[in-house]
Amino acid sequence: MMKKLFVLIAACAVLGLAPFWFLTLPQTMTAAALGAHTPDLANGKTMFQSGGCASCHAVPKQEDRTRLGGGLALNSPFGTFYVPNISPDPKDGIGGWNETQFVTALIKGTSPSGEHYYPAFPYTSYQRMTFDDVRDLFAYLKTLPPVTGTVRDHDLPFPFNIRRLLGGWKLLFLDGASFKSDPAQSAQWSRGAYLVNGPGHCAECHSPRNALGGIESGLRFTGGPAPDGQGGVPNITQFKLKDWSVEDIAETLDTGMTPDADRVGGNMVDVIRNTSQLSPADREAMAVYIKSLPAVEGRVVRKKQ
Numbered sequence: 001m002m003k004k005l006f007v008l009i010a011a012c013a014v015l016g017l018a019p020f021w022f023l024t025l026p027q028t029m030t031a032a033a034l035g036a037h038t039p040d041l042a043n044g045k046t047m048f049q050s051g052g053c054a055s056c057h058a059v060p061k062q063e064d065r066t067r068l069g070g071g072l073a074l075n076s077p078f079g080t081f082y083v084p085n086i087s088p089d090p091k092d093g094i095g096g097w098n099e100t101q102f103v104t105a106l107i108k109g110t111s112p113s114g115e116h117y118y119p120a121f122p123y124t125s126y127q128r129m130t131f132d133d134v135r136d137l138f139a140y141l142k143t144l145p146p147v148t149g150t151v152r153d154h155d156l157p158f159p160f161n162i163r164r165l166l167g168g169w170k171l172l173f174l175d176g177a178s179f180k181s182d183p184a185q186s187a188q189w190s191r192g193a194y195l196v197n198g199p200g201h202c203a204e205c206h207s208p209r210n211a212l213g214g215i216e217s218g219l220r221f222t223g224g225p226a227p228d229g230q231g232g233v234p235n236i237t238q239f240k241l242k243d244w245s246v247e248d249i250a251e252t253l254d255t256g257m258t259p260d261a262d263r264v265g266g267n268m269v270d271v272i273r274n275t276s277q278l279s280p281a282d283r284e285a286m287a288v289y290i291k292s293l294p295a296v297e298g299r300v301v302r303k304k305q
Contacts, residue, residue, distance in 0.1 A: 058072075127174065127175075191282065246288055
């Protein structure tokens with residue numbers, strides 16, 4: 001009798017796990033889905049700057065921001081993530097990747113070995129990018145210097161160290177939708193919306209997150225606790241920036257100076273190093289979009305005593 005009961009329990013467990021296993025399979029792209037493309041290195045550099053790739057992937061404590069050997073530690077409520085080497089080194093970086101694998105990483109959050117990437121890599125925003133922009137970025141990265149050296153594994157407690165569980169997370173927070181422009185808005189607004197929500201991934205820091213680490217959609221851009229738990233990230237809707245003009249926002253993205261003659265601080269300093277390299281037209285487009293964000297109060301971030 002006990003043997004039959006054990007077999008029944010085991011069978012139920014297998015039947016229950018089978019749908020989960022299927023639903024959480026890492027998704028990939030195919031080369032056929034991409035089609036023909038001629039890389040545009042100038043556009044790839046724009047995607048590199050707007051995406052802030054150097055901010056995370058450049059080797060810490062060195063001036064050359066094109067040496068993307070990784071190693072930066074990102075603290076979070078789920079553990080510490082260590083940013084990987086994405087230089088063109090064929091062994092330690094992404095020099096051995098093909099274009100389809102790179103697009104899959106940014107759009108689907110899946111590695112070339114078929115594992116889920118952790119969303120410390122902001123693929124929930126990168127999925128909004130066009131395939132051509134992602135491919136141009138890949139082409140540009142291949143022109144940068146290769147850097148040897150592997151990065152240590154993430155330091156994550158159980159159960160966050162089980163990557164397969166990320167398949168369930170993606171079902172909740174990775175919708176697979178590309179960027180959709182608003183026909184009622186101008187081309188400039190659409191360009192800004194694309195840069196802010198896609199490669200710029202501004203909402204990843206400027207939004208509060210729920211207990212599972214997903215962005216609270218109704219509170220996008222309203223600020224919240226810093227990902228590392230140190231201080232807070234400001235609200236950038238019109239609740240906070242109502243007195244800022246488009247020109248003020250564009251100036252801050254260029255020089256880091258605010259309308260009250262102050263300077264941005266914290267991680268935003270590094271963001272400005274990237275946005276200052278964009279064209280004035282792209283910074284203005286981003287400013288136009290940010291200025292259009294409706295006023296939402298969000299939550300009060302209380303500093304730790």
